[in-house]
Amino acid sequence: MLRLDDITQTFFAGTANERVALRGVTLALEPGEFVTVIGSNGAGKSTLLNVAAGKLRPGTGTVTVAGADVTALADHQRARDVARVFQDPMAGTAPHMNIEENLALAYERGRRRGLRRGVTAAKRELFARELATLELGLEPRLKAKVGMLSGGQRQALSLLMATFSHPKILLLDEHTAALDPQRAELVARLTAEAVERHHLTTLMVTHNMEQALRLGTRLVMMHEGRIILDLDAATKATTTVADLLGEFEKIKGARLDDRTMLQ
Ligand SMILES: Nc1ncnc2c1ncn2[C@@H]1O[C@H](COP(=O)(O)OP(=O)(O)OP(=O)(O)O)[C@@H](O)[C@H]1O
Ligand SMILES: [Mg+2]
Structure with a gap:
């Protein structure tokens, strides 16, 4: 479904500031595959997601979505197929618009212009129903400005909006990192539910190794622009955080503690 x-x-x-972010990364995701991505700061994780989203055009290599070569397409041209949620809860939603307006925007994304007809009663009902799945009590607050919501509420809303137009691919870049542990847990659970429910092919970057092991069907570890470890579901199920730290130590040749990795 997604091939890099x-x-x-x-x-x-060619300048003194040259940074090689990705060094020949190849990764293929089957439909519905949910890959968690870990790696130290600067490993190239966000760059990989930016290339997949079309925000960055790669120096070399090809990006294929559902069999079509989309390498030359910009992010907005891929928006129908590729949705994303960022680390910053402020990035995925429009703060000055209310919940209903935000959801309407997400709903229309990727649909033909001619079909836009504003927020009908049927849509409002659909929005309330979808909001209820978040279990945050937001459904009676369709007219509330999104800027008034908490980070966790906004992130849950961002996730709902990202999946609203039934994308083929979902890209998540540390989307639970800015939340307190309880909210992070909620958004992680909502993520797993959304991926399952919409059969989304998903790449999720996280610094939380426990989360990376628990969620998803496959785990990859990146280091210095390369994929250095690729665990399938069965292997992942028997791997521990200590094992992952051990892999990092092998690569870096130095001792790392949990704190270094999880920050
Ligand atoms: N827009 C950019 N301009 C210049 N250098 C960049 C840019 N984006 C990323 N880099 C560099 O590319 C490398 C990989 O960065 P990237 O953001 O992909 O890492 P990351 O794995 O997401 O790290 P983190 O865990 O800190 O988010 C780093 O050396 C970074 O400095
Ligand atoms: Mg990053």
Whole structure:
């Protein structure tokens, strides 16, 4: 469903500031596959998601979505198929618009312009029903400005909006990192439910290794622009956080503690 083939990405090539972010990354996701991505700061995780989303055009390599080569398509041209949620709860929603307006925007995304007809009673009912699945009590608050919601509420809403237009691919970049543990847990649970319910092919970046092991059907570890570990569901099920830390130590040749990895 999503194929990244031999992707390289270099920033400021040929200058003193040259940064090689991706060094020939190949990753293929089957439909419905849910891959968690871990790796230290600067490993290239966000760059990989940006390439998959079309926000960045890779230096070399190809991006394929549902069999079509989309390498040359910009992010807005992929928006119908590829949805994403960022780390910053403020990034995925429009704060000055109310919940209903935000949901309407997400609903229309990827649909033909001619079909826009504002928020009908039927849509309002659908929105309330979808909001109820978040179990945050937001359904009677359709007219509330999104800027008034908490980070966790906004992130849950962002997730709902991302899945609203039935994308093929969901890209999550540390989308629970800015939340308190309880809200992070809620958004993680909602993520797993949404992926299951919509059969989404998903890439989720997280620094939380316990979360990376618990969620998803496959885990990849990145380091210095490469995928250095790729665990299938069965292997992942028997892998511990200590094992993952051990892998990092092997690669870096130095001792890392939990705190370093999880920050
Ligand atoms: N827009 C950019 N301009 C220049 N360099 C960049 C840009 N984006 C990323 N880089 C560099 O590319 C490398 C990979 O960055 P990336 O953001 O993909 O890492 P990451 O794995 O997401 O790290 P983190 O865990 O800190 O989010 C880093 O060396 C970074 O400095
Ligand atoms: Mg990042």
